[in-house]
Every structure is written in structure tokens, then in C-alpha cells.
Amino acid sequence: MSDRWIADRMHKIDASGIRKVFDLAANMQSPINLSIGQPHFDTPAEVKQALCDAVQAGRNVYSQTQGIKPLLEALQAQVAQEYDHSDRQIFVTSGTSGGLMLALSTLVNPGDEVICFDPWFVMYKHLTTLAGGTVKLIDTYPDFRIDLNKVREAITPRTKVILCNSPCNPTGYVATEEELKGLALLAKEQDVALISDEIYRVFCYDRPFVSPARWNDQTIVIDGFSKSHSMTGLRLGWAHGPAHIIQQMIKLQQFTFVCAPQPVQWAGLAALKTDISDRVAEYHRKRDMMLRELGGLYDIQGASGAFYLFIKAPWGTGSEFVAEAIRNELLIIPGNVFSQHDTHFRVSFAAEDDTLAKGVEVLKRLVRRG
Known part of the structure; x- marks a missing residue:
């Protein structure tokens, strides 16, 4: 099979950012997964x-x-x-x-x-x-x-x-x-x-x-x-x-x-016809909790909607910080997947409270390594 069969447009689509993250995560034993971009609750x-x-x-x-x-x-x-x-x-x-x-x-x-x-x-x-x-x-x-x-x-x-x-x-x-x-x-x-x-x-x-x-x-x-x-x-x-x-x-x-x-x-x-206000309130509470726990340690801008925090890495590049987080069993996404800059990382708080608490514990440890 010849590579010339592949349309030129496909060579302009680079999936390597996400792929590298999950390659790093392949050997995680008990991952604390704060990478998922979807709600953690079941369909009504x-x-x-x-x-x-x-x-x-x-x-x-x-x-x-x-x-x-x-x-x-x-x-x-x-x-x-x-x-x-x-x-x-x-x-x-x-x-x-x-x-x-x-x-x-x-x-x-x-x-x-x-x-x-x-x-x-x-x-x-x-x-x-x-x-x-x-x-x-x-x-x-x-x-x-x-x-x-x-x-x-x-x-x-x-x-x-x-x-x-x-x-x-x-x-x-x-x-x-x-x-x-x-x-x-x-x-x-x-x-x-x-x-x-x-x-x-x-x-x-x-x-x-x-x-x-x-x-x-x-x-x-x-x-x-x-x-x-x-x-x-x-x-x-x-x-x-x-x-x-x-x-x-x-x-x-x-x-x-x-x-x-x-x-x-x-x-x-x-x-x-389904009321989801309780789910919205739950994510509001989780957002407040995450900002309360991390806001004094990390530079966090935005965070007024959706269910993500986009956090500035306190040391190194965003990719370097994420690699260290993954070595500590915390799965998060480097900011350069979403950006020209490699300075931040994304955390999803669409997770159970105990998972968020474990993630916060790792992030508090990591910030002190700078």
C-alpha cells in the first residue's frame, strides 16, 4: 500500500498531542483520571x-x-x-x-x-x-x-x-x-x-x-x-x-x-423536558471546591463555566508538568493540545468527589517541586 494514496489534507491533521499523553499513561496502575471531557453522571x-x-x-x-x-x-x-x-x-x-x-x-x-x-x-x-x-x-x-x-x-x-x-x-x-x-x-x-x-x-x-x-x-x-x-x-x-x-x-x-x-x-x-438543574448545581459546587483547594497555589484564570480548569504550570512547560503528574498517577491534558503555547494544563472536574480529592492531593504535592 502506497502512502501516495493518502490525501494531502490528512498530513495537516496532527493527532500526536493526545497520542503522546495516552502513550505516557499506558502504564498507569491506578490512574486518577481528570482528563475526561464529558459529564461523570449517567444519562437521565x-x-x-x-x-x-x-x-x-x-x-x-x-x-x-x-x-x-x-x-x-x-x-x-x-x-x-x-x-x-x-x-x-x-x-x-x-x-x-x-x-x-x-x-x-x-x-x-x-x-x-x-x-x-x-x-x-x-x-x-x-x-x-x-x-x-x-x-x-x-x-x-x-x-x-x-x-x-x-x-x-x-x-x-x-x-x-x-x-x-x-x-x-x-x-x-x-x-x-x-x-x-x-x-x-x-x-x-x-x-x-x-x-x-x-x-x-x-x-x-x-x-x-x-x-x-x-x-x-x-x-x-x-x-x-x-x-x-x-x-x-x-x-x-x-x-x-x-x-x-x-x-x-x-x-x-x-x-x-x-x-x-x-x-x-x-x-x-x-x-x-428533563430538569438538569441539580447536575449544574453539582458542577458549580465542584468548581468552587477546586478553586478553594488550588486557587492559592496555582494561577487559574477563566473557570466560570463548563467543567474545566485551565491551569498555568507552576514550573517547567505544561507538557513537562503533565508528564510528572502522570508519573504520580494523575491523568490530565497538557495545554499545547489546545494551544500554540505549552504553559498550561487542563483539569476536568467532571468526576466523583473522592477522585477530585485524590487529584488535588497530587497537584498540591507537585506545586512544591518547583
């Missing part, structure tokens, strides 16, 4: 029951590409109530990752630029590459705020998309109303598409969630059930935006994912 019982009922009822065939009618109607009503945009349309995607891929593939031509904020969710860069575009990174260190002057300076004639994620993975930063309003109006002024990844929107602890779509009715919003309802493996998301863009995304979904899994869509309908 009523959601699981709705999935089982759909399977037993024979709802195992294709749905229409845009999603089953009851779920579409429920989501459309929710979005209409929030935004009151006359042209805002919704459809159901195969996970938020599927929604992101469809949005970028619909909008980005080869050679176009996509503005992302560093640190960024790892998939943004690779999905942009798949679409033939180039990521243009805006540094947000040390506090992870959106600097609108930097965004304006980064826009060129090749800029097609600005990709925003609040609450943010990996930093946990929740952008302010002022930042998001400014970003929305700047995108509108410059005729640049704005994609808002809102998968963590329910997990805001210090300020309310705000969507930039509030000020820019052309914003494409990506959302889903994975994080809020612990449905990561069920692959169910949704997207909404101006109808002419959504129609193109639906067309592409028809010839890629076909549709989201139909039984899971019925589970999603049950999820919309």
Missing part, C-alpha cells in the same frame, strides 16, 4: 427510557434529514422564543461535531481563513483543514478574554468565519455580554460569518449565558445534548441560523450523516 433515566421505547416501537429507520417533526417543533419553538428572528431555522445534527463540520464545510472555500481564539477546542483546527481553510489564531492569554481590537486586526479579505466558544473548552471562560455584543456587531460590520459553539451553555456559574446571536441574526449556533444530559455517545445535536445557510447544511447532511439516529432523537425530545 427518562431519556434512556425514551430511547428504549423508540427502539422497541420500531423507530430504527432513517428519519427525515432535518430531524423528526416533534423534536424539530420543540426546538424551533425554544429558539423562536429566545431570539424572535423571523428567518432563524433549526435542524437536528449528528452531534455538535457533526454540526460544526457541516457549518464549516458549507461556509469555507479552500484558502479561506477562520478566526479562532487560542486556546481553542481541538476539533476547530482540523475541521477547518478538512474544509480547505486555514485557522487564524487570536491569543487570549493570560485571562482568556476576547480582545475586539485583535479580532479587527486579524480580519483580512480571506476571512470567512469567526468561531466563538463560550463557555469555553478548555479554559472554562464565559465571555461577557460586552465581548459577545462587540464580536457580533464586528462580524456583521465586516460581513464575516459568526459560528457560536454553545454546547456548554447550561454550565455558567458566575454570570448568565449570553449568545452573540442576540445582536447578529446571521449567527450560526451549534448546540446539543451531549454535555447537558450526558449523551456524548448518543450523538445528538442541533444547529440554527439564517434559513439560506441552514438549508445548505441540511443538503450536505443528506449526503454525509444522512440524519441523526432516529431513536436518539426521541430520547432528545424527552431530554428537553
